[in-house]
Amino acid sequence: MAKEHSGKGRFVRKKGVSLSEKKNRMGYLFIMPVLIGLVFIFLPSLVKSFIYVFNKVSIGFGSVEMEFVGWKNIYDAFFTDTEYVVLLVSALRGMFFDSAVIILFSFFMSNVLNQEFKGRGICRVVFFLPVVLSMGIVADMENANEMFNAMNAVEESSAGGFDQLGMATMFSVANLLNFMGLPASMTQIIFAILSNMYGILNSSGVQILIFLSALQAISPSVFEAAKMEGATKWEEFWKITFPMLTPSLLVCVVYTVISTFTNPVYGVMEYIQSKGFSGGQLGYASAISWIYFLIVIVVLGVAAAIISKRVTYLD
Amino acid sequence: MIKTKKKFDIKNSMRKWCSVHGLMRIGWIVVRTIILVGCCYTILYPFLLKLIDSFKSFEDYLDPAVQYIPKYFTTSNIKAVLTQLQYKKSFPITFLYSTLIALLQVFICGLAGYGFGRYKFRGSNLIFGLVIMELLVPPQTMIIPLFLRFRFFYGGLNLIGTYWPIIILALTGLGIRNGLYIFMFRQNFRNMPKELEEAAIIDGCNPFQIFWKVMMPNAVSLMVTVFLISFAWQWTDTTYTELFQRGTDLLANMTAYVDGGEEEIMVLQYNNTAAVLCVLPVMLIYLIGQRFFIQGVERSGITG
Secondary structure, three states: OHHHHHHHHHHHOOOOOOHHHHHHOHHHHHOHHHHHHHHHHHHHHHHHHHHHOOEEEEEOOOOEEEEEOOOHHHHHHHHHOOOHHHHHHHHHHHHHHHHHHHHHHHHHHHHHHHOOOOOHHHHHHHHHHHHHHOOOHHHHHHHHHHHHHHHHHHHOOOOOOHHHHHHHHHHHHHHHHHHOOOOHHHHHHHHHHHHOHHHHHHHOHHHHHHHHHHHHHOOHHHHHHHHHOOOOHHHHHHHHHHHHHHHHHHHHHHHHHHHHHOOHHHOHHHHHHHHHHHOOOHHHHHHHHHHHHHHHHHHHHHHHHHHHOOOOOOO | OHHHHHOOOHHHHHHHHOOHHHHHHHHHHHHHHHHHHHHHHHHHHHHHHHHHHOOOOHHHHHOOOOOOOOOOOOOHHHHHHHHHOOHHHHHHHHHHHHHHHHHHHHHHHHHHHHHHHHOOOOOHHHHHHHHHHHHHOOHHHHHHHHHHHHHOEOOOEOOOOOOHHHHHHHHOOOOOOHHHHHHHHHHHHHOOOHHHHHHHHHOOOOHHHHHHHHHHHHOHHHHHHHHHHHHHHHHHOOHHHHHHOOOOOOHHHHHHHOOOOOOHHHHHHHHHHHHHHHHHHHHHHHHHHHHHHHHHHHHHOOOO
C-alpha cells in the first residue's frame, strides 16, 4: 500500500516536488538495508510471534503447523504453570531494584570519571571493559560456575578463602550498622548492594558510557559563566550538570530496564527457551515471552512518562 | 614569574589545603581513590583469578597452601583446552567471521544513521521509531519466529547451522543491538556542521560521495567504537550462535564441547580456561583500540 502511494505521488505531483524534498528522498536510499530488514524480517517475525500466542505450534516436515487454541496459552501461563508466575514476580522485583541501583551508580561514577585526576585513562579503560566482556561466553561461564559453587558449598562449608572471609566481614558490618541504630531493612539493602557489586559494575558499562559522553558534550563556557555569577559547585551540579544530563537519563533508563529484563540471572529467558526449543511448546513459549514483553513496555512507558516530564532540552 | 610559580610555596599550599574547603577536598580525593581502586579491583579480580587458575595443575588444588600463585606451574591445561577448542581451526574462522560481521554492521548502521540524522523524508520518524522498537523487543519474543524464518527461508532453504543467518541479520541492520549503533550514528551525524556538506556539494559530490568521503572520515572514532563493541559482542555471543549456528566452528560453539574429565574441580578449571582463551583476543583488541574507543565515546555526544 505504501508503494502504491509513493508511486501515485510521483506521477501526480511531479511539478510540485520542491528541491529540498527531492534531496530528502535520498534518505530512503541510505536507510534502504534497514528498511528491508524491518519490512521483510523484523515486522513479519513480530506479527508471527503474536499469532503464535493464540496457537499450538509444531514444526512438521518442511513447514510450520498451527492449531488455533484461543486464549489457552495465556490462561496456562497464569493459572496452570507453577513456575512462570514465580519467576516473573522475582524477575520484576529484581529488575526494579537492580535498575535503580545501576542508574544511580553509573550516574555517580560517570561524574567521578569526568573529573581530572591521575590515572583517569586507566580507570576508564577498566570501567568500559565489562561493555566488551560481560556478555555471552563469560556470563554463561559465570552462571555455570555459580551453580557449581552453590552445589559444592553445601557439601564443603568449611572451605576457607576469599569469599568466606568477605562474607564474614560483611556480616559484621551489617551487625555494626544495626547496632548503630540503622533499621534492619536499610542494612539489608546495603548488604544486597555490596554483595552484588560485581554484577552492578558489569552491567553499568554502557550507562557510564552514555552519561560520560553527555557530560563531555556540555560546553565549558556554561560552567565559566556560572562561576562568574558566583555559583558554588553544588549549585553548578544541580542547575547545570543535572538538567543537561536528563535526556541521557531517559536513554539510560530505557536501556537499563531492557538489559536487566533480559539478564539471564533471573532465569526467565532460559525458561522461555527451554519451553520453546527443548520442550517443543513454541506457541506457549511465544505467549510467555509476549507477556514479558508487554510488561517491559508498560514499565518503560511509566518510567519514560515520569522522566520525560522533567527532561530539559537545550533547543 | 614562571620560575617562582614552579617552586614549592609552603604558605600558598598551606592556604590551599589547611582550610575547611581544603580538608573537604582531601577527603573527597581519598574517598574517590578508594572507590575507584575498589571498583577496578572488583572488575579485574575474577578475570585475573581465572587467568592464574588456568596455569594451576591438579596438585595445586589439593595443596591448601596454594591460594593464588601456583606451586606446580603447568601449561598442560591450556594445551588440552586449545586442542579441545580446535583453536587452530576455530580461531581464524571466528576472527574472520567477527570482523566481517562487525564491518557490515558499522557500514549498514552508519548508512542508516546518516540517513536518519541528515535527511527529513516522509515517514522517517516512524521508521526510526521501529528501529528503537528493535531495541525494545526482548530477544525471547523474536527468537522463535526468527529461528523458523531461517529454518524455512524463502523457498524452503534451511539456513540453520550455516554462517548465513547472522550475515543476513547484519546486512539488514537487525544484528545484536544494532538499534543502539544506529542511534549513536544518527546522533553523531546530526551534530556535524552543515558547512561540510555544502562545501562538498559545491565541489560536485553526490550524496554517497558526501557520505563516504566527507562524513565517514569525520566519524572515525565512533566507527572504531562501534566496530569494537560489535566485534566483541559477535565474538562472545552465545544466544544467536547457539540458536542459528549449531555445528559451525565458531569459538562460542566450541566451548560447549570442553570436557574436563572425571574430577569436578578440573571440569570447573577447564571451563574457566576455555573462557579465558576465548576472551583473551577480544581483550587484546580492546586494549589496542581503547584510545579510539574513549575518544569515540567523548565525541558521540548521545544526548537523547
